Amino acid sequence: MLDIEHHRELLRQCSIAAALEAVGERWSFLILRGAFNGLHHFEEFQSTLGIARNILSNRLCRLVEHGILERVPDATDRRKVAYDLTEKGLDLLPVLLSLRQWGERWISGRPSNPVLVDRVTRQPIQPMMVRAADGRALGRGDLEWVDRSDLADDAGSISPA
Amino acid sequence: MLDIEHHRELLRQCSIAAALEAVGERWSFLILRGAFNGLHHFEEFQSTLGIARNILSNRLCRLVEHGILERVPDATDRRKVAYDLTEKGLDLLPVLLSLRQWGERWISGRPSNPVLVDRVTRQPIQPMMVRAADGRALGRGDLEWVDRSDLADDAGSISPA
DNA sequence: CTTGATTGGTTTCAATCCGCAACCGATATC
DNA sequence: GATATCGGTTGCGGATTGAAACCAATCAAG
Numbered sequence: 470m471l472d473i474e475h476h477r478e479l480l481r482q483c484s485i486a487a488a489l490e491a492v493g494e495r496w497s498f499l500i501l502r503g504a505f506n507g508l509h510h511f512e513e514f515q516s517t518l519g520i521a522r523n524i525l526s527n528r529l530c531r532l533v534e535h536g537i538l539e540r541v542p543d544a545t546d547r548r549k550v551a552y553d554l555t556e557k558g559l560d561l562l563p564v565l566l567s568l569r570q571w572g573e574r575w576i577s578g579r580p581s582n583p584v585l586v587d588r589v590t591r592q593p594i595q596p597m598m599v600r601a602a603d604g605r606a607l608g609r610g611d612l613e614w615v616d617r618s619d620l621a622d623d624a625g626s627i628s629p630a
Numbered sequence: 631m632l633d634i635e636h637h638r639e640l641l642r643q644c645s646i647a648a649a650l651e652a653v654g655e656r657w658s659f660l661i662l663r664g665a666f667n668g669l670h671h672f673e674e675f676q677s678t679l680g681i682a683r684n685i686l687s688n689r690l691c692r693l694v695e696h697g698i699l700e701r702v703p704d705a706t707d708r709r710k711v712a713y714d715l716t717e718k719g720l721d722l723l724p725v726l727l728s729l730r731q732w733g734e735r736w737i738s739g740r741p742s743n744p745v746l747v748d749r750v751t752r753q754p755i756q757p758m759m760v761r762a763a764d765g766r767a768l769g770r771g772d773l774e775w776v777d778r779s780d781l782a783d784d785a786g787s788i789s790p791a
Numbered sequence: 792c793t794t795g796a797t798t799g800g801t802t803t804c805a806a807t808c809c810g811c812a813a814c815c816g817a818t819a820t821c
Numbered sequence: 822g823a824t825a826t827c828g829g830t831t832g833c834g835g836a837t838t839g840a841a842a843c844c845a846a847t848c849a850a851g
Contacts, residue, residue, distance in 0.1 A: 483660075483663070483742065484729075484733030484737065484742040485660065486660060486733075488730070488732055488737060489656075491737065493656065494656075495650075498646060498654065499647060502646050502647075506644075506775065507775075511798070512797085512799075520839090521839045521841090522839095522841095523800085523801070523838085523839080523840090524837090524839070526799080526800055526801080527838095546797095546847080548798040548846070548847045548848070549797095549798065549847095550798080550799065559770060560735065560736065563732070563758045563759060564725065564728040564732055566728075566760065567758065568649045568725050569644065569645055569649065571721060572648045572649030575721065576645060576648040576652065577645040581644045581645045582644075582777060582778045583775040583776055584776055584778050584781060585760070585773055586773070586774055586776050586781070587762040587768060588771075588772050588774045589772065590762060590764075591776070592762065592764075593763065594760050594763070595761045595762065595763060595765070597724045597728065597760070599724060599727065599756075601753065601755060601756065602753040602754065602756060604756070604765070605748075607755065609720060611748060611749050612748070612749060613749045614668075614744040615744055615745055615747050615752070616744050616745075617743045617744065620747070620752070671828085672829075673826085673827065682811065683811090683828085683830085684830070684831085685808090685809065685810075686829095687829055707819070707826095707827085708817080708819085709817070709826065710827065710828085711829095
């Protein structure tokens, strides 16, 4: 019992584990996908995703607790509740897009719908990719894991926020 | 804006669900994170992640079935089996990095270790971000979902892929 | 005001999944 | 030959999930 909690505490030190603690459950990503595509209400999520109502209820609560969704009662119809993405939730977009593009490339084999476009040019966005500080796209052979303490902190290098 | 009736159909075509079918289970991402950080053997995954042996066995099998990991018997020691990332698995790096960066920013609040650097400059990589076709970084207000059929195929559109 | 529909849940119960510990077969090492 | 290592499997109890029924509050119609 204590071991489980203790272990979860240790895992929290890894950012991926910490992130998964918030959004790693079975339906969470799909709920977020729905939210990014304009769903707001319980019934919308339930009918479009086909998720069991109790699970949906539980997941929405958890996403709200984690500050990823915000529960907004409707002022004009007090039966209705809107679930809106917060800043924290909206910032998951790169995760969702990376996952989606991977699925397109390696599983479904075709582009998904709808498409995310640059509002100005109406052109689809680029595939998500790893880039060097100067903006060059980096392939697999260009990358290396190093310990933080071994970082070559050149003059003027400031760690990102 | 897209209407709700449309969403129902569109959400089914999204490949996020397909991707989650392969990597959406509880430990899959953490196993992959281990693999990206140089783990190869059953015992390594088990001891560093603290995952139950039967679950680890099951997840490794599933990742192999999905072509994300490859099971490679060791030629010099026939007890050992290496689990190596395939091309398909390696291509999940943007997903892992996006998730990690989100966790750093919104949960753990501090940079993780180790750090992925450009092998040449030894500088850490950029945060993953959404970019326009011409390379501009796009913020939230610059983006819009559109139906594939409504894509602005500029004049001179040559049979799109 | 009464009736019925809508919204957002909760309850109940069976099936599944997970974590833990113990065990096991095939090797390698001493 | 004895022992350790590696990569699993098995059995068990508790947690999680899914399907369906039920429910309270609110709104809309008559």
